[in-house]
Amino acid sequence: MEFQPVIGLEIHAELKTNTKMFCDCLNNLDEEIPNTNICPICLAHPGTLPTINKKAVQSVLLAGLALGSEILEYSKFDRKNYFYPDLPKGYQISQYDEPLCKGGLLQLFLSNDLNENQKKIQIKRIHLEEDTARLIHSQDKKSTLIDFNRAGVPLMELVTEPVMHTGKEARLFAQGLQLVLRTLDISEADMEKGLMRCEVNISLSENPKEKLGTKVEIKNLNSFRAIEKAIDFEIQRQKDVLEQGEKVIQETRGWDAEKEITYSQRLKEEATEYRYFPEPDLPLLHIYSKDETDGAFDLNELKKQMPEMPWVKQERIKEKYGFVIEEANVFIQDEELLNFFEQTVMAFNDKQIKDKAINLAKNYLVSDLKGLIDAESISWKEIKITPESFAQLILLLLEEKISSRVAKDLLIEIVKNGGKPNQLIKEKGLEQVSGESELKEIVKEIIQDNPAAIADYQKGKINAIKFLVGQAMAKTKGTANPVVLEKLFEEELMN
DSSP states (O other): OOOEEEEEEEEEEEOOOSBOSSSSSBOOTTOOSTTOSOOTTTTTOTTOOOOOOHHHHHHHHHHHHHTTOEEOSEEOOEEEEOOOTTOTTSEEEEOOSSOSEEOOEEEOTTOSSHHHHTOEEEEEEEEEEEOOOEEEEOTTSSOEEEETTSTTOEEEEEEEOSOBOSHHHHHHHHHHHHHHHHHHTSOOOOTTTTSEEEEEEEEEESOTTTOOOOOEEEEEEOSHHHHHHHHHHHHHHHHHHHHTTOOOOOEEEEEETTTTEEEEEEEOOOGGGGOOEEOTTSOOEEOOOTTSSSOSOOHHHHHHTOOOOHHHHHHHHHHHHOOOHHHHHHHHTOHHHHHHHHHHHHTOOOTTTHHHHHHHHHHHIIIIIHHHHHHHTOOTTTOOOOHHHHHHHHHHHHTTSSOHHHHHHHHHHHHHHOOOHHHHHHHHTOOOBOOHHHHHHHHHHHHHHOHHHHHHHHTTOTTHHHHHHHHHHHHTTTOBOHHHHHHHHHHHHHO
């Protein structure tokens, strides 16, 4: 019996605003002292009244515009009633039937599979609400503390249509949305810090077009790996249940990252159980007027503020620099890497070698410079190499003035201490030696010092010559031309 999974996502992202959603308390996500950024409003003292944060509303509108959503002319806030210790009011101010944005879509543009890359995921709605406080459980689980610093922080929620079918598709959607939010500069969307959280709804049925199966929700997934793994596990779990002739229970489940299994938490609540009703202390929001005479926002002005979106950037750099999809995806996910690369390219003036220089720069950036930054745990702001110096290093390589070994050593030196490649190779005597007369004596010394390698070569072990070239490179501190060395070794050994 074949069952098809149907998956929908609910993604929450904390917004980058100076203050909270309905009060003037600081929205400081790095505050380490509990219960510091609080006031009577976000603590829900009787008689306090909320005030709407305009910047938070604008942030959600920007997300809606980027994702092709319909921006509603009027929107309102609602009370979502439920009790939980981290909810000071006993209800949450959210949006129900008149959100800020309806519809829209996001293409799975971060896939390296060109067919999958074209798939578009429909979005149901994007709305705005306030975050809850943070619960801190003791190790013995006998007590719980509450930190209200997060209570009232602006929270964007995006709900997709149930149109995904695999854990990978869900992961790609979440990764793509994170990049959109960072590009718009409206959220850091860091899942490890809890700034972006994902909930998954999954159902299985034989014919989803006619009838969806029983929906199960997985709460609070805090990494892209967890999204994919939890979905894949849950799909298999539900298949096993159905194939045994049993029924899937509508419930909320958690994810155990260590055991890589989902587990039951509680029976799923329906929307009717939240008893939504319009928030009486907040006015109806008039977002804009169709005749542009009134409204809180000018949508045309907001559209002008939109930066280059990642899928547009992806196509641009593929076309401009000849990147394949895998390469383009590396660069669009690291804005500082791309900026450094494009500044490097601007320093290449010679049109005849520009294509070769671009390709070499791309490879060195991804494999060496980015690798060095990651290994040393330093930021792009801390490195002391400039795009101009990096371009000079690449040109020295292309002109065969230095070897790749010297280039890699110089790169490490300049990243840590600064300097210009031209000056450093003169000071350290690192210019590549290509003259056969200069290298011939070194070749003879290496042959004399390595009889075992010579014997291997004479037995037909061709790789032995690579060893000999390596020995010569070490002796010359990487300055010898390896191509010339290999040629000389072959000539000497044949004689």
